[in-house]
Amino acid sequence: MTGVGEEAMDVDLKSLGFRVEERRTLASGSDELLINMGPQHPSTHGVLRLLLRTDGEEIQEAVPFMGYLHRCAEKIGENVPYDTYTPYTDRLDYLSSMNNNWAWAMTVEKLAGIEVPQRAEYIRVIVAELNRIASHLVMVGTYGLDLGAFTPFLLTFREREEILDILEEISGGRLCYGYIRIGGVTDDITPTFATKCRAFLRQYVSKLDAINELLSYNRIFIRRTANVGPLSAEKAIACGCTGPILRASGVDWDLRRDEPYSIYDKFDWNVCVGKGEKGQLGDTWDRYMVRVREMYECVKICEQALEGIPEGPFRAKVPRNFKPPAGECYFRAENPRGELAFYVVSDGSKRPVRVKVRGPSFCNLSVVQELSRNMLVSDFVAVVGSFDLVMGEVDR
Amino acid sequence: MHFVPYLHEQFLSAWPASVVVLLVALIGAGIMLAWVALVALVAVWAERKVSAHMQARLGPIYVGGFHGWLQTVADGLKLFLKEDIIPAMADKWLYIQAPVLVFGGAFLAYAAIPFGPKLVVSDLNIGVFYILAMSAIVAVGIIMAGWASHNKWSLYGGMRTAAQFLSYEIPSALHLMPVIMYAGTLNLGEIVRSQETGLFGWAGIFGWYLFRNPFLFLSFICYYISSLAETNRTPFDLPETESELVAGYHTEYTGIRFAFFFMAEYANMFVAAALSTLLFCGGWNGVLSRNIQYLPDPVVFLLKCSAFIFLTMWLRWTLPRFRIDQLMALCWKFLIPLGLLNIVGSALWMYIFEQV
Numbered sequence: 219m220t221g222v223g224e225e226a227m228d229v230d231l232k233s234l235g236f237r238v239e240e241r242r243t244l245a246s247g248s249d250e251l252l253i254n255m256g257p258q259h260p261s262t263h264g265v266l267r268l269l270l271r272t273d274g275e276e277i278q279e280a281v282p283f284m285g286y287l288h289r290c291a292e293k294i295g296e297n298v299p300y301d302t303y304t305p306y307t308d309r310l311d312y313l314s315s316m317n318n319n320w321a322w323a324m325t326v327e328k329l330a331g332i333e334v335p336q337r338a339e340y341i342r343v344i345v346a347e348l349n350r351i352a353s354h355l356v357m358v359g360t361y362g363l364d365l366g367a368f369t370p371f372l373l374t375f376r377e378r379e380e381i382l383d384i385l386e387e388i389s390g391g392r393l394c395y396g397y398i399r400i401g402g403v404t405d406d407i408t409p410t411f412a413t414k415c416r417a418f419l420r421q422y423v424s425k426l427d428a429i430n431e432l433l434s435y436n437r438i439f440i441r442r443t444a445n446v447g448p449l450s451a452e453k454a455i456a457c458g459c460t461g462p463i464l465r466a467s468g469v470d471w472d473l474r475r476d477e478p479y480s481i482y483d484k485f486d487w488n489v490c491v492g493k494g495e496k497g498q499l500g501d502t503w504d505r506y507m508v509r510v511r512e513m514y515e516c517v518k519i520c521e522q523a524l525e526g527i528p529e530g531p532f533r534a535k536v537p538r539n540f541k542p543p544a545g546e547c548y549f550r551a552e553n554p555r556g557e558l559a560f561y562v563v564s565d566g567s568k569r570p571v572r573v574k575v576r577g578p579s580f581c582n583l584s585v586v587q588e589l590s591r592n593m594l595v596s597d598f599v600a601v602v603g604s605f606d607l608v609m610g611e612v613d614r
Numbered sequence: 615m616h617f618v619p620y621l622h623e624q625f626l627s628a629w630p631a632s633v634v635v636l637l638v639a640l641i642g643a644g645i646m647l648a649w650v651a652l653v654a655l656v657a658v659w660a661e662r663k664v665s666a667h668m669q670a671r672l673g674p675i676y677v678g679g680f681h682g683w684l685q686t687v688a689d690g691l692k693l694f695l696k697e698d699i700i701p702a703m704a705d706k707w708l709y710i711q712a713p714v715l716v717f718g719g720a721f722l723a724y725a726a727i728p729f730g731p732k733l734v735v736s737d738l739n740i741g742v743f744y745i746l747a748m749s750a751i752v753a754v755g756i757i758m759a760g761w762a763s764h765n766k767w768s769l770y771g772g773m774r775t776a777a778q779f780l781s782y783e784i785p786s787a788l789h790l791m792p793v794i795m796y797a798g799t800l801n802l803g804e805i806v807r808s809q810e811t812g813l814f815g816w817a818g819i820f821g822w823y824l825f826r827n828p829f830l831f832l833s834f835i836c837y838y839i840s841s842l843a844e845t846n847r848t849p850f851d852l853p854e855t856e857s858e859l860v861a862g863y864h865t866e867y868t869g870i871r872f873a874f875f876f877m878a879e880y881a882n883m884f885v886a887a888a889l890s891t892l893l894f895c896g897g898w899n900g901v902l903s904r905n906i907q908y909l910p911d912p913v914v915f916l917l918k919c920s921a922f923i924f925l926t927m928w929l930r931w932t933l934p935r936f937r938i939d940q941l942m943a944l945c946w947k948f949l950i951p952l953g954l955l956n957i958v959g960s961a962l963w964m965y966i967f968e969q970v
Binding site: 251253259260261275362365366367368369372373376432433436438439441442526589594595599 | 664669670671761766767770848849851855858859860885930931932933934935936937939940
């Protein structure tokens with residue numbers, strides 16, 4: 219099969235180390251097929267592009283290509299004042315904006331030594347955990363969609379909608395909030411916020427049970443995901459995987475507990491680790507289930523934080539013309555998709571000299587190529603879906 | 615066509631008999647075409663409403679007033695008006711033919727489906743065989759579409775269809791065999807009539823082949839599963855998996871050509887439901903004896919078909935889909951051996967308990 223887009227494909231192949239002549243023979247002589255999966259493909263979630271070399275239904279190799287969503291997020295950080303960069307962090311992992319804002323705020327606070335009021339810490343924990351639930355709900359729903367189950371998608375989005383309503387009430391935004399600012403949060407919570415949150419959390423657990431029944435423990439779903447694409451703990455660590463991917467492989471590691479920041483040490487909750495119940499340890503079902511179980515823990519944290527919100531200011535006094543002392547700072551936080559880290563270098567002016575973002579999806583993506591070998595196309599879709607990649611963060 | 619000689623003698627005696635036969639056939643085809651279109655329209659609308667209510671939504675609600683009943687008509691008109699794109703590298707001749715063949719296969723099957731004791735376009739004595747043969751044409755059309763589109767994803771869809779259809783033809787035919795053994799005929803009307811009374815002369819629901827013996831019950835379940843696979847419905851919708859193969863064999867199709875594929879899917883769904891009804895669930899025989907059946911026969915038949923179509927939709931909006939190797943394993947390791955077992959089992963049952 220030859221045709222349109224041939225030249226563009228040849229360029230890509232050269233960059234992969236294939237020889238172009240080889241492909242010509244490959245196309246005519248063997249059963250192998252080169253297929254573009256993405257950047258416009260329903261299950262690459264955004265603009266991830268994968269070049270597949272397949273033999274029938276079996277994938278020999280899948281090579282990811284990046285850069286379709288590159289927006290110079292790091293470079294922008296070096297050209298705007300510290301506080302102005304907050305809304306840009308929203309757009310990194312656009313499904314968990316609160317967590318991004320928070321990681322950035324904590325990085326700068328660590329650099330400048332700003333003390334955050336207790337009330338702000340509680341609010342931050344609540345909104346971040348709500349956002350974590352919303353983010354995992356998107357993953358659970360779209361993952362069902364990847365495997366052909368349409369209904370869980372709409373059920374999870376319905377729940378997510380309620381969270382968005384709550385977050386809209388306090389921040390004004392529904393996807394990109396810009397709510398957590400350096401020194402605290404932009405505005406105090408509204409009087410009805412706590413009651414709405416409690417009402418949501420109360421009914422939410424039963425909804426989550428229903429989704430479990432519909433999808434997680436469905437026999438077809440288990441057969442599609444268990445034993446598919448197992449990722450060993452060593453490999454996960456070697457490739458820099460973090461968050462649910464790492465925990466699904468059996469590594470008991472969560473920054474919120476092991477490197478406690480903010481006020482996470484005050485709450486009683488568990489870290490969810492994959493156990494390989496339905497198949498091998500670190501298979502796709504584990505990666506999916508770790509997220510589902512994390513949502514139950516998020517509910518626990520939120521409920522405890524709602525009980526303990528103290529009175530007081532919601533934002534520390536940060537000068538209008540904010541200039542942190544010269545120096546450098548690295549800070550990492552547990553995002554829904556893994557460890558989001560910022561590295562900032564300051565020269566004492568109001569703009570950072572260098573901003574480096576360590577995106578969790580970027581590091582998690584690096585495993586995909588290795589996992590893809592000798593895998594069916596359907597399984598590959600299941601594996602890519604279980605990594606829950608957000609391209610905004612991969613390309614930055 | 616019992617009324618052809620009657621029509622010929624009474625009204626059209628001046629015309630040659632062959633012209634009358636042709637005329638009647640054309641009229642029958644016209645009525646059936648309208649019926650297929652109606653079935654597709656209603657089924658699409660029903661699917662959207664059923665899925666919506668299962669997903670805590672409302673579905674179409676504005677177009678046409680009452681629960682958006684005109685929505686499918688509006689969508690159909692839109693598809694008619696859409697630009698018809700044939701990809702530059704496509705195999706044009708096959709590309710144009712494919713949707714016609716797919717829809718044609720589905721449509722031709724309707725000729726042998728009886729809606730009531732005499733309500734059938736063509737009362738074939740090999741009705742079951744004919745319908746199975748016609749639904750096999752659909753596979754050819756889909757493979758053609760997959761190949762002609764010049765799209766690798768479409769090609770995958772086409773190849774999957776080839777594998778899936780060819781495999782599932784076997785169990786679906788095997789599981790119909792016990793019924794045909796019981797009825798002793800391939801004529802659908804006769805098969806329904808033989809379900810009027812069952813074991814011990816009990817009428818009504820006990821006459822249905824579904825409840826004649828345990829092997830037939832098993833056959834029914836297995837046949838239903840393979841009919842899902844043959845109509846491309848979840849959990850076996852692998853040829854058009856939107857998350858893997860973009861849209862499978864109809865990725866490149868637009869406008870009215872796409873509409874043909876879409877209509878064929880729902881037309882096929884009705885054929886599968888009709889076969890389940892006619893062969894296993896007593897056709898137009900009601901739950902009680904025929905002496906006290908007050909609903910008209912076609913209404914009973916259509917009610918049963920609707921129940922099956924609803925079940926199919928229900929499954930679609932509940933289950934995830936299988937992987938291709940699991941689909942094949944289900945067919946070859948489970949359905950086909952069970953089909954052979956059912957044939958032997960039913961034969962023994964007939965010999966021992968019913969002295970046939």
